Amino acid sequence: MQPVGAAAPLRVDIAEKTFRSAQGVSVTALKNLSFEVPNGEFACLLGPSGCGKTTTLRILLGLDRQFSGSFQLPEGGSNRIAAVFQEPTLLPWRTVEQNVRLALPKELRVKNLDALFDTLGLAGMRSLYPAELSLGLARRAALARAFATEPAVLFLDEPFVSLDGRTAGQLRRLLLDVWSARPTTALMVTHNLAEALALADRIIVLSPRPSHVLGVFDIGLPRQHRGPEATNDLLRSFHQKFPGVS
Amino acid sequence: MTAREGGDRTLGEAAGISGRSAPAATLMPALTVTVSLLGLGLLWSLAANAWPSPAFPGPGQVWQVLLREAASGDLFYHLGATLGRVAAAYLVAMIAGSVIGILLGSYRRADRFFNPWVILFLNIPALVIIVLAYIWFGLNEAAAIGAVAVNKIPNVVVTMREGARALDPSYAEMAAVYRFGPLDRVRHILLPQLQPYLAAASRSGIALIWKIVLVVELLGRSNGVGFQIHLYFQLFDVAAILAYTLAFVAVMLVIELLLVQPVERHATRWRRRPA
Numbered sequence A: 001m002q003p004v005g006a007a008a009p010l011r012v013d014i015a016e017k018t019f020r021s022a023q024g025v026s027v028t029a030l031k032n033l034s035f036e037v038p039n040g041e042f043a044c045l046l047g048p049s050g051c052g053k054t055t056t057l058r059i060l061l062g063l064d065r066q067f068s069g070s071f072q073l074p075e076g077g078s079n080r081i082a083a084v085f086q087e088p089t090l091l092p093w094r095t096v097e098q099n100v101r102l103a104l105p106k107e108l109r110v111k112n113l114d115a116l117f118d119t120l121g122l123a124g125m126r127s128l129y130p131a132e133l134s135l136g137l138a139r140r141a142a143l144a145r146a147f148a149t150e151p152a153v154l155f156l157d158e159p160f161v162s163l164d165g166r167t168a169g170q171l172r173r174l175l176l177d178v179w180s181a182r183p184t185t186a187l188m189v190t191h192n193l194a195e196a197l198a199l200a201d202r203i204i205v206l207s208p209r210p211s212h213v214l215g216v217f218d219i220g221l222p223r224q225h226r227g228p229e230a231t232n233d234l235l236r237s238f239h240q241k242f243p244g245v246s
Numbered sequence B: 001m002t003a004r005e006g007g008d009r010t011l012g013e014a015a016g017i018s019g020r021s022a023p024a025a026t027l028m029p030a031l032t033v034t035v036s037l038l039g040l041g042l043l044w045s046l047a048a049n050a051w052p053s054p055a056f057p058g059p060g061q062v063w064q065v066l067l068r069e070a071a072s073g074d075l076f077y078h079l080g081a082t083l084g085r086v087a088a089a090y091l092v093a094m095i096a097g098s099v100i101g102i103l104l105g106s107y108r109r110a111d112r113f114f115n116p117w118v119i120l121f122l123n124i125p126a127l128v129i130i131v132l133a134y135i136w137f138g139l140n141e142a143a144a145i146g147a148v149a150v151n152k153i154p155n156v157v158v159t160m161r162e163g164a165r166a167l168d169p170s171y172a173e174m175a176a177v178y179r180f181g182p183l184d185r186v187r188h189i190l191l192p193q194l195q196p197y198l199a200a201a202s203r204s205g206i207a208l209i210w211k212i213v214l215v216v217e218l219l220g221r222s223n224g225v226g227f228q229i230h231l232y233f234q235l236f237d238v239a240a241i242l243a244y245t246l247a248f249v250a251v252m253l254v255i256e257l258l259l260v261q262p263v264e265r266h267a268t269r270w271r272r273r274p275a
């Protein structure tokens, strides 16, 4: 369980992010949002719908540069970033395997992906096109793509939304399996507290818009010890610390 | 998404034949086409018998001329010349039109500025462009091909502009996050999304281009199907005119069947097959 890369954490310090609509209405999504994720940790960003979680990830991914403030991505190792978007965003005209390989840097293009596809249960689906996959399988392929790149940091935006409970649970276990094989600094957006309690090392709780950090909930307990009873205890102490956050 | 479905419909016409895999299903349309064409030929032959005149030859006479021209080698020489011009003008028009169209579709300001130019060029008669090209650049091959291409470019621009507007930004963002190189972006992100629009522009393009190429040849070249038609027009040899026309139409049909449709089928193989 050695963290990969040097010790630099993910450091976020966004002073303000404001959207200006075409009609001139301005919406401040983020205000004084700052937090850190230590190297090799899995953190969840928990907040109500519309509070600015996707906006935060888009800024960190470099897709939105219109903001004031700064952030620092973990350094060392590959320096690559990977993302699992709210939608799987696979290229429909490429097979599952081509989708994964295209995301790899040139020197990794030919690497052996058998283990990864096996872990994610995609071994028989490598030559299928995305239109031939169910949503759950497409999300697995998106996970495969993200992990195949061996990133220095991984961003996930509600990767299990709009799946039924059983499939979502199964995918969470798969996510933990591939993540534990190579613990990468990860930041996952969710508004599902149970999901955050099952996956994260720490939960960063956001306020409603304009969003800032209400507090950080550290889960000291190793994941394999988070049975139903322990999860109930965690839930109770979470509600004590953050009354009113569901 | 809606625009992509719009593109689908254009493709559907081409893919309709190939979509089903049962041999009977692929044979039936071919059979229908054959019967339909035979019917037309029969009608023609009946009409030519009813009104016999050198200005209205029957299919048999046209066939004789076709054999004669083929035996002398003239037919293939002139078909080849025209085909070469069609191919060159098509390539120039598709490349230039696509680049301009994608730029206009991506940059609103440029589009607003250049849109009147596009409308202007769309409405200049082909004949005017051809005549001006010959006057300004001389009676040469480059002027001929350039004139045909300029006639076609505005159509390609309009189609490809639609395609660029319909591009899904989430794919580009995915490519940015995973640091796709410029070449990979064009090959795996841009071209596949534009494929239905490229296919639509090609399809309407080839038909338009070869008709304009004939005019260009008639006005200022000394070979090609257009030149031959001009020659036989002066001799009032309708059978020869029809022979050359039909030969070229046949060539274009073969290209459509053996080149355009297989390429499209290959490019759209990832679409979910209808159950």
Ligand SMILES: Nc1ncnc2c1ncn2[C@@H]1O[C@H](COP(=O)(O)OP(=O)(O)OP(=O)(O)O)[C@@H](O)[C@H]1O
Pocket (backbone or CB within 6 Å): A019, A020, A021, A027, A029, A047, A048, A049, A050, A051, A052, A053, A054, A055, A056, A191, A209
């Ligand atoms: N491009 C945009 N233009 C204007 N406003 C925007 C834009 N994108 C987001 N917003 C606004 O910023 C706020 C935060 O949006 P964001 O998508 O980050 O929320 P979220 O926390 O991801 O919500 P959800 O949980 O529903 O996905 C919302 O109020 C939204 O209306």
Ligand SMILES: [Mg+2]
Pocket (backbone or CB within 6 Å): A053, A054, A055, A086, A157
């Ligand atoms: Mg969101």
